[in-house]
Amino acid sequence: MNDRRIYPLKGLPQQRQIWSWISYDVANQSFTLIVNTMLFSVFFGAVIVQDDTKDDRLWSLAFGGSMLLAALLSPLAGAAADERAWKKSGLIVTGVVCALFTCGLAFLKPGQIWLTMLLYIPANFAFAIGENFLASFLPTLARKEEVGRLSGFSWGLAYFAALVLIFITAGSMMLFKLNDPEKWRPFFMMAGLWFLFFTIPTILWLKEPAVEHTVHSGKSWLTAGFVRLGETFKHLRGYRDLAMLMAASFFFGTGMSVVVSFASKLAGEYGFTNEKMVIFMAVITVSGIIGTVVPMLFQDRIGHRLTSALLLGVWVLAAAGFAGYAYLYEAHMVNGVGHYPTWPLWLIGNLLGFGLGSLGSANRAFVGYLAPPEKSAEFFGIWGLMIKLAAVMTFPFAWVKDTTGNPQALLLLAGFIAVGLVLTLLIDEKRGHAVAQRGVEGAE
Template sequence: MNADGPRGEAEAGAGLSSPLMPHPLPGRASRREVWAWAMFDFANSGYTTVVLTAVFNAYFVGVVAAGQGEGLATLLWTLAVGISNALVLVSAPLVGAIADHSAAKKRFLLASTLGCVIFTAGLALVGPGDVALAMTLLVLSSFMFASGENFIAAFLPEIATPERMGRVSAYGWALGYFGGLLVLGLCLAYVTWAGGRGQTAVDYVPVVMLLVAVAFALAALPTFLVLRERALPTPLDPDCPAGWRCWIRAGWGRVADTLRHVRRFTDLFRFLVTLTVYHAGIQTVVVLAAVYAQQVLGFGTNEVLVMILVVNATAALGALAFGRMQDLMGSIPTLALTLVIWILAMGLAYLGGTKTAFWVVANLVGLAMGASQSAGRALVGRFSPAGRSAEFFGLWGLAVKLAAIVGPVSYGLISYGTGGDHRLALLSTLAFFIVGLALLLTVNEQRGLRAAREAE
């Protein structure tokens, strides 16, 4: 992979300045290109913030599937999220390897972006009782969204040196939270306006879905106009007959080679197991926090939206602060600290049964969420050899999406089995963070970095 950008490009970006933006990266990318890369985080955050976290999840449980009963409605929501993540789990390593082999990460990113935008807009067609339609569109939009996350993350080793990867990743994550804040703020303003005119969720949620789709499409434009594909394609096997089968064979070959050399990347795979466990807790909070707030604590739609706005703000601050800390003191200690915060937040959520206590929990969650997700992405980037970033981030996506199946579905099954006891289901979320912290201490960061350099 040719990771060196022209000198003139770095100089062209030198005029851009921002207290949040890292300095230009010698031999990697200009400030302008780093900004364009981070703008994809800005663009896609509206989807996860509004669809998965704040609005459509509660709309699905409380309106679309309300006739199924609370316990079954929650289970159906978690199953839809689980199915979409299972699709990513199966496809991510292979598609990532093909994207590496063909140097086509940007084309794959474009296809996944268009898919997410179209299927998110389709959610505007969902009304009360349309359970099958809602689940189908959610599965497809979430699959496209998650695939795009893998492809954009795979550009990180191309635009950032290992020494600055933590803060560059954090910059993207922080900008993403600001994007989520902007889209959620627009949605909150519209919901408030619509509610003041007597409209209900059935009236305003479809419009909110269209707002999210349009915002994603517009905000992603800088990424596709500015971000460069630095990778060079690897020639196909000359004995392979022409056609898509050659790319499939090449992709499987790269995945098989990685799996054959697991021992060379011991710490990467240990971390992927660790990430799967603690991300199961994170994904549960992302897709069920609004449901918990409404069903257990009696939050209204406006209260939930305001809470998610606050969480996005604290998450952006947490990502920036811990991103710099990660580059100074290492990824493992930084991640360990964020997991301790997660454990404290989940413990307080279980013990406290008031709205005031939940506001404290929400801010702790925001602080830890941005930091833990950003630090995990950066560590995978540090452990990835040059030229195989999409493949290794495909494995990262596999781990994250396996977590997104195990965490929310575990919560949904416990809630269903206990007749809708959300507080008991919350204990499974706490357990994921405790076990994740214990596993994290088995990862040797320096040994993982050496393995990546030797593989190059």
């Protein structure tokens, strides 16, 4: 039996380094799942604001503002990390800040809106910047033929951690009768402590990547960061394949943002009760775990472009299928009550969850394959800018959804993903990787 089927990272060097890196992928799941996806937006409106006329706007201000700030500062933070070899420091600082501020959410009282903002905005900002620092280690932890395997394996474990957190949360709600949002404070403390605990191996064993890099002597880190970004944009034509991937990431990142932000809401609109919603989220998470197997097993073998294109094709079909289902469901409504079966939504939801896991992992690996090691934090910062700005594209989706209906909004979503597919097909990954290996001079 092939040992790699049992342990996919068999034969990779730097095993302790790899596992200390993976541990952070597991750590930050507590924040993205419990705080951003599942509980805190509801807690914020029902417990902190207690005013239906302004809770959505205040939540949008907190979430959108922190993501916009992270998007704008991601490239500069990455450039400074490359300049001063601060990748590990940046990762640890952002992780600890996010974890501690998340614990602080457990002590919030009704009406403390501004205190909530002062805790949540830095926490979400630190989480978003930390994702970029984490990804920037990938080009130095695995060889070019291994980045897909490592990214997929780590992404899969992160999804498994999310599944464990879902079961802990749902089990606690049922066992201790914590259905009332007022009683959710222990979950925020758990999320922060989980983050801190799984960051410990990263603190102890992950090392700053040993790569040659240009140092701008006599300049502050801030000035040097801007200088590095200027140099990168000067040579951007040489990095045209990586730039094309960044543009593609923006468009299909919209799909990821919509799935994360609207999956539970859409499911609720098509007849899913709260109990079914938790099960639906768990099933999507399992599909995400399965999805990460694809890039882990095939991406390095068949190529990053082909893998991404195939996965994007599946997602275009899933989004278009969802639009068709929405049309049929609404066509069979009688007096505002749906009479169309919900089983197709389980199939579509699984496809979307599969795509969320596989595309997230494959995209991170693809960027790692095309990014020069000496500028990895900078380029992953630009990648972070694209992914986080993609969250802005949920506004056109929401506007079409509210004004014309779900089928039209889902067709718009399929269109965004299709644009990402077309841009992906224009990438020459061999040329892009050759430029990355030659460094800045090769991008002249």
